[in-house]
Amino acid sequence: MSEWNIVRFEEISDFKYGKMPKKEKLNKGKYPVFTGYRIAGYYPEFMYEEPQLVVIARGVGGTGNVVISPSYSYVTNLSIVALLDKSKCDLEYLYYYFQNNSLRYLDSGSVQSQITIQNLKNLELPLPEFPIQKKIAYLLKSFDNKIENNRKINETLEAMAQAVFKSWFVDFEPTRAKIAALEAGGSEDDATLAAMTAISGKDKAALELMRTSSPDTYEELKSTANLFPSSFQESELGQIPEGWEVKTVGNAVDTISETYPLKTVSDVIFLNTGDILNGRFLHSNKSDASNLPGQAKKSIREGDILYSEIRPQNKRFAFVCFDGSEHVVSTKLMVLRSTTDISSLFIYFVLTQQSVIDYLQMMAESRSGTFPQITFDVLSKVNYVGPADNQLIYIFTKNIVEPFYRNFISQDKEIQTLTQTRDALLPKLLSGEIDVSALTKAGSEG
Missing domain, CATH: 3.90.220.20 (DNA methylase specificity domains)
Structure with missing residues (x-):
């Protein structure tokens, strides 16, 4: 320096x-x-x-x-x-x-x-000197590029899981595929094959290859396809698969307000509404437990859904996939916990559909107050459609969403590590404490 x-x-x-x-x-x-x-x-x-x-x-x-x-x-x-x-x-x-x-x-x-x-x-x-500037920028930019790449991977993973959810439980594509096959004069086997195509995205030739090369995977896919009905019935939401039901979020989760025992700890991770975003936890920094704002009150645990009461369109929500014992959250975050055998992760996907977010935002704006806000009473009335026995919901959660979330969390943890490392290096590089003169890279002299 x-x-x-x-x-x-x-x-x-x-x-x-x-x-x-x-x-x-x-x-x-x-x-x-x-x-x-x-x-x-x-x-x-x-x-x-x-x-x-x-x-x-x-x-x-x-x-x-x-x-x-x-x-x-x-x-x-x-x-x-x-x-x-x-x-x-x-x-x-x-x-x-x-x-x-x-x-x-x-x-x-x-x-x-x-x-x-x-x-x-x-x-x-x-x-x-100019070459030193370039090298410092190159080092820091390499961290930002990796962080951005991980975020894009997470966006892709989430989009894939959301697409499957929408296909199965909103657009009912496997059922529609079965109906189309039967209306074209096909057999029940043809209808099942059509549903398998809708579920997997594979054509008839690819499915035949799967049948011979991966028979267990083929049979699992076939069993899933068989769970989808081959006809529709009328409901208050319009046509839904035969035997399925219109359900409400409030019948699957409840709002929890357990007070965190702040006096028993010296420090804790405090999450306000601005500290979560579209499934991501934006920090894991501990704060002095005796110096927290008044809204730092609620306990959380693994499997909870955090959903901000304020401006749903801002997407301040996340699924808790960790222990949660070191976290206290704001009273402005609803803590939703499963009350049935339906995984709260499935309900998280219900509540994070764009159509649901738009509905909740509309309800928030219709409320008189300082800012657009929803209550659990509003959120609990959100409808979704599912089979009566929940078997397909279990398959969706276990086979699709949970593997996605494991990858999502792995990428997110790496993002946090990269961010912390970059932020620690930043002042040392910019003060000259770390000498980068020996660093070589393509174009560092340009």
Whole structure:
């Protein structure tokens, strides 16, 4: 660090304020309108072809954050664009520098948060030689790439499981396949084969190969197909498979409010509504048990569903697949626990269907109050359709969802480890405590 130059930000960058897009042009083009917070629409023209370093200069909750804009973007007046001299500084190095050295202290603190170009110009920045910048950015970016790759794997795994759930219990595709085969003059065996195709995605030739090469797997698939009816019946929700029932979430789970014994522990992992997102737990950090907010009250255990009462569309929900004894959760998180032999993991899939989320959001917005909120009474009335004996639900949970969740949790744990390692390395790399001069990589000198 002692050998690094200290430069003023204006020595390595020009600055420009973003521009307010014209309302009549918004969402009439293909280029992302980037506020600094998010992509807010699309525009027929762009301001910057390449990604740029962007300082959020206005707005609630993000003023002072530094981000990188998308390619071919139109940057709005909520942000300032730093037009870097790329012969002197690396975009990603500066991005990581500002992740470790927040600019939030520059916020004027007035009623309307604001940072100006003048605030940025005289900032003093430690700047190592350009190859060192590239190497530091490369190391940190390698962690972020792996984290992003794991997240994409999890998204794919979840999408696959959700697709099977929708096929079996919402669209009833195996039953429809059976009906279509029978209506075409086929036999019961033809109907079963059609359902096997709907379940597995394999055509007749692939199923025949499975029958000869993996007979046990074939017979298991056939047994599952036989559990689907070959006709429909009328219900209050429309046509559903013959012999199936319309059920409610409240008949399968109940809301639990067991108080966590905070006085018996010195520290604990506190989960608020913002600490879970679409199945993921966003941290595992322990806090002083004597210094927690008043809403830190509820105990949880393995198999519980956590579902935020506030704004269902934000997808603040998760399934507890760990012991839970070291966790206390907010009173704004419903803790749902199974009361029957139906796995709560199945109910989790019911409640995380987009159609259900949309319904709950509508109900939340119809309620008078400070913000859109639901109660267990509303959630308990959510309908789902299933067979009377629950055998198919058991097969879905054991053979499809549980293996998916094991992989999901494995990937998520690796994400947490990678994130913690990256965050530990970040200040050491940016202070020069870790010497990267000997690091070699393709393009590190470019």
